[in-house]
Amino acid sequence: MNSVRSSSFAVIGAGINGAAVANELTRRFPAAKVTVFEKAATVAAHQTGHNSGVVHAGLYYQPGSLKARLCRRGVELMTAYAQAKGVPYEACGKLVVALDPDERPRLEAIFERAVANGVPDVALIGPDELRRLEPNAVGVLALHSPHTAIIDFAGVTRALIDDVQAGGGTIRLATEVTDVSVDAQGCVLTTRGPDDNEQTEQFDYVIGCAGLQSDRLARMAGGAAFPAIVPFFGQYAQLAPTHRQILNGLVYPVPDPAYPFLGVHLTKRVDGEMLVGPNAFLSFGRENYTGWQIGLKDTAAVLTNQGFWKFAARNMKAAIRELTAVVSRKKFLNGATAYVPKLDGAQATPITRGIRAQAMDEDGQLVDDFVIEHLGRATFIRNAPSPGATSSMAIAEYIVDEVSATHGLNAND
Incomplete structure (x- = not known):
């Protein structure tokens, strides 16, 4: 085994x-030098700071998949960490609701997956129990996950970075990585800092966790063209x-296999607010959170991606449905009213949108499981969709385990 005393x-x-x-690196290798690069001026500036804050229990995922395994481990780690750090966390519970008998078989299949994944205390419940848990919700059958929780993921991220710095690590904000080269001896990063000057730095190992820019970052280092974001x-x-206060917890629809995304649901937040959403439509920019700042480079990348056109051809009906929800707030809210009739006529205000870093293969199929690519001394997360935030601490364990095993690293003091 190799010492990481000076790595x-x-x-x-x-x-x-x-x-x-x-944080996992500084905890496991206290003698190593750990540097975090972030192109934004703050941590959690992108996907982490633009999500609904749900700690997923692991209901939907293919048993045995990386998602299923790391989600359950991630819940354990996230719960313990939030409690230790005083980050807002509430196990408010979740109901996945079937509105009509045709949805029952799909809901029963989700229940079977949840049980196979080891999700604790899940149960199928009828209308009476549904009304007891959520007096304002309706349905013919529901899956109850009592330990699904809500959290402040941005708060968790800030706490993790604080721990990194307390452990001797460095955070470099407003510093963009513009190139990565990898050889047998290590990795060279080219970065552009707040002063707009470029510099190169040598590291023994690099781990890329770039979310919306993950494919571009990996390709800098010679990674595969696909999956593409x-x-x-x-x-x-x-x-x-x-x-x-219309709900006590979370209410979700039964996923429709005719549509690529989950559908509109109701989500309680740790600050007490209640959200309805999300819709899902192509974003003209990877960081276009306002909807007005169209990214020409990002849009061109989508339009020249043959896989995207294959996806679009297969999902035209879904696109039309989502577009109507984008342009009509009434249509958008109607999706939630079906589950909670007392929302009829409710007022709602759009909040800053989130952008999903959805990985797609060259045939236009959405990549469902987590994808991690190893390129010598560099490792890149290529796909970490939901439950990526829930699973984050388990993903970190998994990656550091793999890097340690591959390169024979030993955490000598």
Whole structure:
């Protein structure tokens, strides 16, 4: 085994996955040099700071998949960490609701997956129990996951970065990685800092956690062309205060296999607000959170991606449905009213949209599982969709285990 007494690690990205990886490195290798690079001026500036804050229990994922395994481990680690750090966390519970008998078989299949994945205390419940748990919700059958929780993922990220710095690590904000080269001896990063000057730095190992830019970062180092990131925005609306207490927890639809995304649901936040959403539509820019700052480079990358056109051809019906929800707030809210009839006529205000870093293969199929690519001394997260935030600390364990085993690293003091 090799000592990491003088080794250096670069972590690219200070979202929750990058922060978790950096924390795992400083915890496991206290003598090593760990540097986190983040092109934004703050941590958690992108996907981590633009999501609904749900700690997923592991209901939907293919048993045995990386998602299923790391989600359950991630819940354990996330819960313990939030409690230790005083980060807001509430196990409010979740209901996946079937509105009609045709949805029952799909809901029963989700229940079977949840049981296979080891999700604790899940149960199928009828209308009476559904009304007891959520008096304002309706349905013919529901899956109850009592330990699904809500959290402040940005708060977790800040706490992780604080721990990295307390452990001797360094955070370099407003510093963009513009190139990565890898050889047998290590990795060279080219970065552009706040002064707009470029510099090169040598590291023994690099771990990329770049979210919306993950494919571009990996390709800098010689990674595969696919999967490629195709950005989809998700718009949430915040219900008016009069409807803030309409639910005790979370209410989700049964996923429809005819549509590529989950559908509109109701999500309680740790600050007490109630959200409706999200829709899902192509984003004209990987960081176009306002909807107005169209990214020409990002849009061109989508339009020249043959896989995207194959995806679009297969999902035209879904695109039309989502577009109507984008342009009509009433249509958007109607999706939630079907589950909670008392929302009829409710007022809601759109909040800053999130953008999903959705990986797509060359045939236009959405990549469902986590994807991690190893390129010698560099490792890149290529796909970490939901439950990526929930699983972040487990993903960090997994990556550091793999890097340690591959390169014979030993955490000598």
